[in-house]
Structures are given as structure tokens and as C-alpha cells.
Amino acid sequence: LGDLNRDYKYDNPQEVIAFLDSTVTPSVMQAVRQDTIFLDSLTIDTIKTVQYTRFLPDNLLLRSFVTDFQRKYLQQHERPEPHRLLLQFAAPAPMPTFSLMRPEQPDKEWYVLEKNRGNDSLQLWITDSLVYREDSVIMKINYFRTDSLNRDYIDTDTLLFTVRGAARQRRTERKTKKDESDTIAEPISFLEMKTNLQSTFELFNPVRIEFAEPVVQFDSTYLQLLLQEDSLFHPKPYRFERDTLNPRRYIVRPSWVPGGKYKLVVDSAAIISHYGRWNNGFEQAFTVKDLDQYGNLEMVISGIPEGKAAFVELLNKEDKPFRKSYVKENSARFQDLLPGEFYARLVIDEDGDGYWTTGNYEANRQPELVFYYPGKLVIRAFSDHLEDWDIESVPVTRQKPLEITKNKPEKKKRRDPNMERERSQQQQSSPFSGAGGGRSTGGTGGMRQM
Template sequence: MSEIASKKHYMFRQSVFDRKKHTIRTILLCCIGTFITACASIGTPSGGDYDLDPPKVVKVTPEFNATNVQKGRVEIIFDELVQLEKQDEKIIITPPQQNFPNIRAVNNRVVVDLRDTLLANTTYTIDFTDAIVDNNEKNVLENFAISFSTGDVVDSLSVSGKVLTADNLEPVSGMYVGIHSDLSDTAFIKKPFLRISRTNELGKFTIKGIAPGKYRIYALNDINRDYRYNDPGEAIAFLDEVIVPSTEAASRQDSIFDIKHIFDTIKTVHYTRFLPDDIVLRSFTSSFKRQYLQKVERPSDDVLNIFFGSATQMPKIEPLDIPAGIDEWSVLERSAGNDTLKFWITKPAIVQMDSINLKISYYMTDSLNQLQPVSDTLSFVNRRRKQDEKEREKKEKEKEKRKKDGKEEEEKIDFLNISTDISQAFDVYKNINIEFDRPIIDLQKNQLKLKELVDSTYQDRDFVLSNDTLSPRKYIIQYKWRQGSQYKFEVDSAAIHSYDGRWNNKFESGFKVKTEDQYGIISFYLEGVPDSIPAFIEILDKSDRVIRKAKVSLPKTSVPNLDPGVYYARIVIDNNDNGKWDPGEYTESNKREPEMVYYYSKSIDLKAYWEMEEDWTVNKLPLDKQKPLDITKNKPKDNDRKKKELERREANEKRRGNSQNSSNTNSTTNNSNATNNYNNTYQ
């Protein structure tokens, strides 16, 4: 081949190679660009203002405060997509509706169709409370309500307040609050509410659309949703005073912030105040409970159980197939209200009976909530007898087999168990409580020993022994302890026997009584407590649980021998002087408010060997401001919760974006290196 031809052939090959190289480079760069663009489009840009604004109303049909409305359909249009949350619980329509309306959210609209026939010359109010939220961030449209009238006038007065549980001043949520223009005591029982509201999470309520006049106000946990009190199991509250809704001109100071949420100025806002706006209703459930025989059982050979649905007076019981009375062949263990009766059979011959029949006469609540005498025949069948016999036979065979094999073990004794509430560091004000796992034949004081350590020797001490009034298995030892002394409680082996032939193993428990410098004292100088009515103070822990109780003495009440710690306190005005808080009653013949309870509004940090003296005017603060927030269960919501959630969400998005950008950068770098390597190779 000539030199010229060879050069032409080389140039042709180089041209083809350059075109291939350029094509490959172009394809590779396009792929890299496409990959980076795709990665960059993932996620949403971070930064910018948070969406904290609730939905805005664009149009309402019928219009706000419209009159002479004939159709029971309401439509609200918003500026964005909306949802309804817990609409059956949160949305309140007044007058109360017998047929629950059809309420729904459709895109940016909320539609309400009332199913009850509209009443003439009546103001209707639909209170959405906080049920309406936007579709994305769930921002709540607070306290939104609309009113319209079927007549010429829209009633516009309102009253508001709180519902608290009467015994611990805890805010009550989800409770109906209603008014009656009929001022008789029977209206609450016989008539549905005229207008209603419902308490929110903090127990707050507002009844809207009220006409001028005089009213009585009630709260009701309306189980059967008939808007009247006809079930003693429903929690209620009532106010003895008549309320008269009114208005007054008022003003408040509002703080104004700039766009960066920095304080700017104070603005005076004038508004109409609706009164009364500080009503406090104290909720309780009647002590009335339906009485009925719930069930009977014989869980073992020697036990008969009878259960009632609520506290009852002691029934009359007669054996049908045993000649002796039940108290001659059993001992009774019962609850304080006699709703649980436990008969321990003490005669072996009766224990062996497969069935025991008793005639029982008691009182049962009828459909009119009246007590009626009833007699029943109860049959107690020992359904475990065959199973127990099989287990005993099995154990006997195993015992015989071990004996034949020369592996006989010492037979274990089934002792009568003893338990006490003795702790190594014992409180000076406590008694020793003793409990056996079965009733015992007879317990004498000389069968028990209490000793005190004196000069390195334990010496016997005399004490007071008493039976528990409800249980034949429980006893109480009372003694005036010396602070700082060491004691020992002992029971010799086989000193005590049960009816079924068991005896106790040796029991011994030592303890030391706490010294004075291990305790503190809380004293209150009280004002506002009536001196003619008994009352008691309860010292509470951080869980609102009662630690100690003391009768009120004026002007100073002290509670000694308290362990160091943080405490709270409340006072119960004990009208009937029975040492406990009692609920109220509301019947046609008897109306009684629950006993009054007051909380000390601060915590008390008690140190060892200190006496904390506190001034306490029980009615200085309104009831709804008394209970410390630390021990209140229904606390206010965190107003910044939504903002914090959005900040957290944006931070996560930013982290994902940074991670993705880092990945993209690495990918770009790697691909760039690959391109450079390619160029270096083929150039």
C-alpha cells in the first residue's frame, strides 16, 4: 500500500473513532444530568412560614343570624379542603335534636342536614367547637358556631363556665350542660333541655342562642341521650341559684407582634361580655345503685359466695337441707356494703356435702327504682369434687410408688399462713394488721408476742388485740410505740389453728419505729371553714392519692409524722360527720348538693424535722382555679404542639434532603471521575 493510501486509511479510522468517542461521552453526560435532575426533584423545599392558620369561612347558607329560615340545611364553604374530627362528640346542635343530623365534610364544604322538624320562632345554634380542621396540617377552627332563627329574632345571649368532679375538682370533659326556663325542680327529670352545650377537654362550656329570661342550669352525662335525668347511674350537676343571662361592655389589652413574632405594641380591644361567664358546676353520681342478686358460687368445698350488684342490707338466709342455722356451721366474711358475702364452712360433715341449698330473702330494685322484698332458693354445687378426688388419688399413687422405690420424701405440711403489714422502718402512728389465709378457731392475746429491745434484751409488751369487723381472718394490734425503739412480733409454731385442722409455722418479724427527726409536720392556719360544721383535711401525694387524714380544728390544724416529700392538700366539709366525702342526690322528693371540697392551690415541699406552716383561705380562689396543675389530670393542651410538630417534620425533610444531596454529590463525583478516566484512556 502506498504511503498516501496508508495516511488516508489512518485518518478515516481516527475520524470514526472520534465520532464514537463523542457519541459515548454525550450519552454518558446526558445520563448523569438526568440522574441529578431526578434526584434533585425528590422531596419538598424546606424553609418558609409554617401553615398554622385554620380554614377561613368563605360563605355560609343560610347567612349568619339569618331570620325566618324554613329549611333545615346548612352549608359552609371554606378557602381550603377541610375535615371533621369526632363530629358526633364535638358538634352541638341546640335545641337538642331527637334524630341526630347528617353532618359531613365534602372537599371544601361542610354540610348539616337537620332531621327534626324545625320549631317555629326558635333560634338554632350549631356549635362546631373544634371539630373542623384543614386537610393537610390539621389546623383547628376553634369555637366556630352559626345561628339562625325560624322567626323574626335571633336570640344571642350566652352563659359559660366549667364542670368539675365534686370530690376532686377535676375538669369533666364530654358532659352535656343544659338550661330550663321551667324553674321547678322536676323539669330536670321530666323535660328535655331547652338549650344545651357540651364540655371540652378542660371542662369548659358555653350555651349560646339564649333568649332573655330566668333559667336553671344543669350538667348531665346523658347515657340514653334523651336530655333529661331519669337514670341514677348518670353523673349530674346542678346549681341551686337561678341564672339571668345578660351583657355588658368590656375591654381587654391584646399584645401585638410583628411578622417575626417580636412584641410590638399593646392594643385595647372593646367587646361585649356575656354574663354569667364563671359558672362552676360540681358533678357527682348518686349513691343510689340498683340492688339485685348478681351470682352465687362454691369455688371450693368449704366456701359459699353470694354477690349482689350493689351495697345492700344484710339478707336473711335459711338452710333448706341442713337443720342448723347457717351461723352455726359457718363464719361470715363480708364487704362493707354487704355486696359480697363469703361463708366459710366450719363443720367437716357439711364440707363433704355435694350440694347445699339456701333460702335467701333480700331487697331488689324494681323498674321504678323502688325496693321490693324477694325470696330465692340458691343451690351451691361442688363442681370440683370429682376433679379434687382425682388429684388426691393421683398424689396417693405417686406417694406409694416413691415408697416402693425407696424414694419416700418427708411429707410437706400445708401450714396456716400468716401475713402482716410490718416494715423494717415502721411508722409511729400505725397499727399492726394481721391476716390469716383461713378463718381460725379462736385467737387469744397470749398466743401472740410483742417485744421491745431494752438494754440489748427483748422484753414483753402488753398490747390491745381486736378483731376486724368484716373479716374473721383479720386482726389488729394497737400499741403506743416509742420512736426509735426496736420491736419484734412473734407467733410460736402450732399456736394457732384453723377450722380445717391447719396450724401455723413459727413466725417472727422485727422492726424499728421511725424517730422524730425522720418526720415533718404540715400545719394550716385556716380561714373560710365554717366552725359549726365538721371537716377533715386530706394530705395528698403527686398522684392525688390520700396519704393521711386529720380532723379540722380551728384556727390551726396540724398533720404530724409525715415523711419528707412533696405534698398537696384538700379539705372536705363533712356535713354528716361520717369521715368520708358524700355525693349529692336529685329526686323529686330530695335534692342535696354533694359535700364541698377545697384544694390548697400550692404544693408543699416538706423536709425532715421541719414544720411547714401555711395560711389557707379556702374560698380565696374560685373552685376551678384551686387544684394545682401538677396533680390535675385534664391539663391544658400545649398551644405550641402544632408548631413543634411542623418544626420536627421540616427538620426531618431537611435531613433527608441533605442526605440525598450528599448522595447526589458522591454520584456526580464518581461519574465525573469515570468520564475523566474514559477521556484519559481514549485520548
């Protein structure tokens, strides 16, 4: 137990803990070991057989963990723009519920929700003009909160959202419109559209498109993906997806032709946001990398408990995962890997959620098992790599490579008997060592006692 408050008990979910969920029966036995006495660093004087008492079991391995408990509460709420509300929570929690109190809640849906996977960061894009034109918005929200006993309960709160300087901004806009000449046209503010396209595109990447604001409608009919064939560009089919968490993000998944030259085209004013802004014309040409610039990896794995699901993650030099593959028929495959040096770890996925799950002492649940490939994986371009991996061939405590281990073990200093003997002789000959036999009364034989 990492006893943070030093009360000799586990009462803080942020403390590191390890426990055994099975009964241990201690026992003792008589055993012998060899003890070697050296005359110097090379010469052996005596080898003695020493009897001692061995206490069993002496091979227990406890896996420490910190529970995933986090205190839940509302951190902040703000209205950075008239049409956007931001809610930030301290920890992931079930989705809160909210309703308008002022202005009166419309009959139709008045917002578009944008969130992350844990529901701890929410953005409400207000689409009803009668709502976002109000200087202040009052909303009732029901959300999970943690009390002083670390128990979650549903709290109800009333939140006020205001736009800073809204009245001053309106006066400035009216004055500006009055002073400006009618002949001067305002510049068009187009709907911003971002993509992950580059002149050279990775073979395994989909095209990601993100707009600055939620759009009224966007599907595959609004864009064209063209492939150059014999100096002419021809449309190619693709799978079109909308991000389930971010309504401003869309994904285009084609079957790339290695080395192919492509062009993505979106017509001007084809896409309109909920706030009346439309897109500018977009056209970008790019080339997909050829197959000879990638390597493939297959790991044949043994030692996985029967009937257990597992997945393998590839790690970079900072111990960060960047690719995942589920183990199927004792094999994990990775296609189209960039050349380089990687590491790997395997997780026994007990709950089948595709993520490593920590333990819970109250629920008597151990953390999911993790095994590291004990070596380094070197991937070369235009080559297939096959690795055999027995996850139990190396003890768990020595599996993780030192290159990605944060807390590296200290190097043991080799014992040097000659150096120890010289140091002992120097201490005996020192005038402060009290050597010479009799009581020290001063002079060079020792220090004067006061």
C-alpha cells in the same frame, strides 16, 4: 346535663348533672370595654371604647356530679372450696339474709361471715363439718335488687353451691391412701399467718396479722411483743383489736419507741383454725424508724362555714388520698409524714360520715364542697411545717394544681398580627384565590370553570 341518651331530660342516674337549688333573676345593664387595635405586634394604633349589653348574673358556678346510684343484683355465687361460699353483688347494699335448705340448717351457728364495707362481697366460712362435707349446698337468700324502673326491692332466690370434681377427688384420695405405705407420714400443712412486718418498720403503722382461715380463738395472750433494752428483750403492752369486717385479720397497736428494736413472737400450735390446722412458730425482729426520718405538718384553715364539720386529705402525685385529719379548732395536724411532695384537699362533711358524698337531684341535695390547696406541700425530714390556708383566697375553678389535674386546660395560642398579615397576603397572591378582579376564564388568573 350530660345527656347520654339525647332525650333532653334527666332520666338516667348515670348521667352527669349540675343544678342550682336557688332562684335566679336575670337582668341586663349597659357596660363599656376597651378594644385595642395594633399596627403590628408592638405598635398600638387605636384604643376604642365600645359599649355593649352585659347580661347578669354572669358568675354562676354549677357543680356537676354523678349520683351514687348503682344497679343492685347478684353477680355470681360459687364454692371455690368445700368450706367456703362466695357471694358477689354488683353494688353496695344492705346486708342480705340467708338460710340453709339442704342440708338441714343446724341449731348452732354454722358459718363465720367475712365481708367488705359495702356488703357487696361476702364470704361464708362454713364451720359445721356436717355442712361442708356435703357435695352440694342449697341456700335461700333474700337480697336487694333493682328493677327496670331503677327501684330497689327485696328478691328471694335459691342458690345451689357445688364443689367441682368433688366425687372424683374423693376417689383419688381413697386410691392414694390405699397405695401409700403406712410408714410414710404426710407433710404437715400449717395454718398460714401473714404480717406487714419488715426489717425497718414505719413509726405510724400498726402490726397487722392475717390468717388463711378463721381461727377458733386468738387474743393478746397468744403473742408477745418484745422491746430490746440493754441487750435484753422485755414484753411491752399494746392494744389488741379484731377487724370488724374480716374475722381473719387482727391489729396490734403499741406505743412505739422511736428507733426501738422489737421482736414479735408467736408460739407453735398456739392458734388452731376451725378446720383443725395449727400455726407454725413465728418470730421476727424489726426496727422502728427514728423521729428524725419524719416531718410534721399543721394547716391553719380559715373560711370554713361556721358550725360545719370538715376534714383534710393529703394526696400523692396520682391524686390519691393517703392520710386524713379532721379539722379541730380550725387546724388539721399530720404527724410522722414521710419526706416528699404532697397535695391537699378539704371536704365540708355535711353528713358527718367521714367521706365525700355526691349529690342527688331527686332529693335536691348538692354534692359536698371540696377545696384544694392551690400549691404543693414539700415535707422535709426532722422538721415541722406550718401552712396558712384560706380556702376562699383562690377561686374554686383555679384551686386544683395542674400537676394532679387529669383534664388539663388547653394552652391559648398567642395572637401574632404579623403572622396573620403575612398569611393574608399569601392568600391574596395565590393563583387560586381569584384575585385580579374580572371573571375567571382560564389561564393563570384562576381555575377554569366547567
